Amino acid sequence: MTETLAPTPEGISRAVTLLRAGGLVAFPTETVYGLGADARTDHAVAGIFEAKDRPRFNPLIVHVADMEDALQIAVLDPLAERVASAFWPGPLTLVLPLRTASALSPLVTADLPSVALRLPAHPLARDLLRAFGGPVAAPSANPSGRVSPTRAEHVLAGLSGRIAAVVDAGPCEVGVESTILGLTDGAARLLRPGGIPAEVLEECLGHKLEVVSNAARPVAPGQLASHYAPDATLRLRAQAPEPDEFWLGFGAGAAAADLNLSETGDLVEAAANLFHYLREADRRAEGRIAVSPIPESGLGRAINDRLRRAAAPRSSDRN
Numbered sequence: 001m002t003e004t005l006a007p008t009p010e011g012i013s014r015a016v017t018l019l020r021a022g023g024l025v026a027f028p029t030e031t032v033y034g035l036g037a038d039a040r041t042d043h044a045v046a047g048i049f050e051a052k053d054r055p056r057f058n059p060l061i062v063h064v065a066d067m068e069d070a071l072q073i074a075v076l077d078p079l080a081e082r083v084a085s086a087f088w089p090g091p092l093t094l095v096l097p098l099r100t101a102s103a104l105s106p107l108v109t110a111d112l113p114s115v116a117l118r119l120p121a122h123p124l125a126r127d128l129l130r131a132f133g134g135p136v137a138a139p140s141a142n143p144s145g146r147v148s149p150t151r152a153e154h155v156l157a158g159l160s161g162r163i164a165a166v167v168d169a170g171p172c173e174v175g176v177e178s179t180i181l182g183l184t185d186g187a188a189r190l191l192r193p194g195g196i197p198a199e200v201l202e203e204c205l206g207h208k209l210e211v212v213s214n215a216a217r218p219v220a221p222g223q224l225a226s227h228y229a230p231d232a233t234l235r236l237r238a239q240a241p242e243p244d245e246f247w248l249g250f251g252a253g254a255a256a257a258d259l260n261l262s263e264t265g266d267l268v269e270a271a272a273n274l275f276h277y278l279r280e281a282d283r284r285a286e287g288r289i290a291v292s293p294i295p296e297s298g299l300g301r302a303i304n305d306r307l308r309r310a311a312a313p314r315s316s317d318r319n
């Protein structure tokens with residue numbers, strides 16, 4: 001039985017009890033719902049991989065309540081400190097050198113010498129992390145390879161019965177996962193487009209970002225070619241649907257769409273709607289979904305990245 005907890009002091013206290021006992025608790029962040037476990041406990045972290053059916057070589061993001069906790073886990077050079085102070089708390093994950101004395105389970109980092117750290121802005125996430133008082137490993141709370149959850153009911157649809165609890169605080173505001181920035185060797189690399197647009201990071205860094213993308217040997221899990229996959233097939237950059245297609249539109253030109261990510265062409269609204277509408281489209285479509293073109297700027301980069309992976313051919317051993 002998976003408990004649904006209210007976003008109240010009582011709900012948080014129950015979530016903390018479950019986490020301390022090594023249980024799995026899904027909770028909202030401003031990007032998507034995460035599946036949390038005590039990042040210092042091997043069996044708790046192993047439970048995440050089991051519940052999601054996630055390949056073990058795919059390391060997890062560690063969530064912390066504040067900078068002090070971040071510094072116990074990772075080394076932040078002056079560049080990392082500058083980026084962190086500009087964007088934390090927020091939808092940005094930094095891949096940083098792991099402190100050798102950190103208390104993290106090696107399962108979290110898949111034995112890499114680096115760690116992905118995030119300080120989320122969602123008030124419930126922050127309250128939970130503070131009350132727990134330690135690092136929480138949390139990938140998105142969906143079965144591996146499937147669409148990420150932006151509502152508690154999405155979490156339950158995929159993981160009910162496999163996790164101890166979900167804290168329900170309503171829909172996530174940003175709607176796509178955090179941007180992942182690699183900062184392990186003094187240079188910044190974009191490992192995954194996400195909730196902070198690359199242009200905004202580039203402005204802070206003062207230079208263009210090198211995008212690292214290698215689907216054959218993924219650096220970040222979202223880089224696996226097929227990911228975020230609905231059951232239906234997706235046809236991208238469709239100006240109009242074919243007769244048997246469900247139309248997932250964007251902008252005023254898609255007034256006749258079955259669902260419109262944003263009628264006004266607002267990328268922030270489209271990102272917030274993306275995963276919920278993909279699920280809806282999957283439920284209502286008869287196997288085929290046509291998606292309107294989305295501009296490749298701002299949050300459009302993260303949206304297109306997720307759509308491309310959702311449309312990618314599936315291998316039978318998808319992860």
Ligand code: TXA
Nearest residue numbers: 031034059060114115116139140177178219220221222
């Ligand atoms: O918004 C988000 O980032 C959400 C919320 C829950 O925080 N989390 C999330 O986690 O999207 P997940 O596991 O679905 O994606 C984490 C990504 C994976 O692609 C993984 O490969 C990458 O982070 N990652 C983790 N540790 C890494 C490391 N040391 N080096 C490179 N990539 C790493």
Ligand code: MG
Nearest residue numbers: 139140141148
């Ligand atoms: Mg994920």
